[in-house]
Amino acid sequence: MTMPFYVSPEQLMKDRADYARKGIARGRSVVVLAYDDGIAFATENPSRALHKISEIYDRIAFAAVGKYNEFENLRVAGVRYADLRGYSYDRTDVSARALANAYAQTLGTVFTTESKPLEVELVVAEVGRTADEDQIYRLSYDGSVADERGTVVMGGQAEALSERVAADWRPGMPLAEAVQLAVRVLGTQPGGEDRVLEPAQLEVAVLDRTRPRRAFRRLAAPQLVDLLGVATEQPADPPSAS
Amino acid sequence: MTPDTHGRLPASFTVPGTSSFWEFLAAHDPSLLPGRTLPPGEVTGALHGTTIVALAFDGGIVMAGDRRATAGPTIASHHIEKVFPADEYSAVGIAGTAGLAIELVRLFQLELEHYEKIEGTLLSLDGKANRLATMIRGSLGLAMQGLAVVPVFGGYDLDRKAGRIFSYDVTGGRYEETDFHAVGSGSAFARGSLKKLWWPGMSAEDAVKAAVHALVDAADDDSATGGPDTTRRIWPVVATVTGAGYLRVPDARLAGTVAEIEAMRRVTEPGGGDPR
Known part of the structure; x- marks a missing residue:
């Protein structure tokens, strides 16, 4: 019988984190942006049926990258959680x-x-009713939660893309501009x-937020x-061409 | 709603396989399903909702319900609502024990929305009608204690491009109606009225008028059905379901319709028979 190798807890967690990060980086990115009348989500996804962005409840949506x-x-657990809560108490x-807390506990465990x-x-x-009341939570594979303001980019090359988003995003953008920005950023390729x-x-x-x-x-x-048609009419607008 | 010691979502939340909220609830916490924990015996003092009518017209359906709830001989509510949107393209009206009926409607609305969110598509109209039948059958035990809930369901069939109406019995039997239907204590009078007022291919406007007229006739002869209340300005709940979705007829329009019907019925000669 062989003895199991000793692995320090530090190393164990690091290995797991590396493993999760590698899996996530393989996928296409998702961009989340606040605009004047709400929050927009965009990703590159040729499938019409396998969604990465979904509705959870009346005012709540879900976006994900990874496996x-x-x-x-x-996502299904979230819909059940929200519907059960709304049924037991009230929709509000x-x-x-x-x-986000329930997800964080699940991911962390x-x-x-x-x-x-x-x-x-x-x-x-x-x-929310106004842009100030909007909430965006970003959850990582290890259960850590971040309360984000305005923009989030997840998935492969998230860091490079979020820099580009942060450079061009401003509060109170109209929907067309927000979607154009998201699509422009999603098309970015490192060194290409x-x-x-x-x-x-x-x-x-x-x-x-204007829907009832x-x-x-x-x-x-x-x-x-x-929405994107406007972009092609205004060419020669390289905001941060790389 | 009891998370484990780590605060992780309970295992029942992540079990794959069902898109039904009803089935999820039955597996996760059956005590939350309406009426499962009721002890045997007579229940007195529960509110009863009364008359609902539904009729098909060219391109959709109309559903209408009076606003009265009774507890025995007492009028318990003058403004209860008994016709609800089940989802964007269907409506459900309920007669019977009001507390259970309203809970059942809430669960049915949630069931349809839950399916839509999980699957990403709407259920077919037949699928919705069958789902409601299963839920009615689930409360058969309550019906045997005298707490029956009898719904009428109708909607716009997006595949057939037509309005369809379904009636139910307490055992969950589901029957499609081709022209019109009424449930509740005043239903016999309402159905008699609709028999004369309904014709195939009628317009939405005529159908709304016929539905209100049928409720007025039901209220005339059934003490548990409330007629349009011109003193308090409480009008029946009338809704149309067409290709454009569920639409409640505004009160201002109903006031006009009611005035028209009352003018039609008003006696112009001295009434009460010959004085002796």
Whole structure:
């Protein structure tokens, strides 16, 4: 019988973190941006059926990068959590903060107690009555939570892309500008020429605070053509061409 | 809602396989399902909702309900609402024990929305109707204690591009109605009225008028059904479901319709028979 090797807890956690980070970096990025009437989500996703951005509740949406089966499971759990809470108490008692906490505990427990961490990174966002009341939470594979203001980029090359987003984003942008910025950033390639993403390659959704109850709305390809069409009419606008 | 010691989401939340909130609740915490914990015996003092009518017109359906709830011989509420949007393209009206009925509607609305969020598509109209049948069957035990809930369900079928109406019995039997239907204590009178007022291919406007007229007739003969209340300005809940979705008819329009119907019914000659 062989003795198991001793692995220090530090090394164990580091290995798990590296493993999760590698898995997440393989996927396409998701960009989340606040705009004047709500919060916009965009990602490159040619599939019409396997979504990375979804509705959780009336004012709450979910976006994820990483392994599809793992975040899909978390998404379903989130919908059940929100619907159960709304059914037990009231629709107004369902908050993104509580859901983010539940996700954080789940991710943290899996990270420390199970043999493999979840290779996912999530955003839980809630749109408020005004832009000041908007909440965007970013959750990592190890259960850490960050309360973000305005913008989040997750997935492969998140750091490089979030720099570009931060450079061009400003509070109170109209929807068309926000979506154009997101799509421009998603087309960025490290050390290569920027790609122009077609509406059919994109998955874009918004939490629109002006809608009466369910704020979540997907922007289908024809609507995206309208929103992005403005960009092609204003060429020669390289804000931070790299 | 009892997270484990780590605060992690309970295992029942991550079990794959069902898109139904009802089934999830039954597995996670059945005590939250309405009526499962009721002891045997007679229940007195529960509120009863009364008359709901539904009729099909060219391109959709109309559903209407009076605003009265009764507890025995007492009028318990003058302004209860018994017709609800089930989702964007369907409506559900309920007669029977009001507390259970309203809870059932809340759960049914949630069931449809939950499915839509998990699956990313709407249930078919038949799927919705069958789901409601299962939920009614689940409360058969309550029905046998005299706490029956009888709904009527209707909506716009996006595949067939037509309005359809479904009636139910307490055992969860589901029956499709081709023209009109009424449930509740005043339903016999309302149905008699609709028999004369309904014709195939009628317009939405005529259908709204016929629905209100049927409720007025039901209120005339059934003590548990409330007619339009011109003193308090409380009008029936009337909604249309068409390709454009669920739309409640505004009170201002109903006031006009009610005035028209009352003018039609008003006696112009001295009434009360010959004085002796």
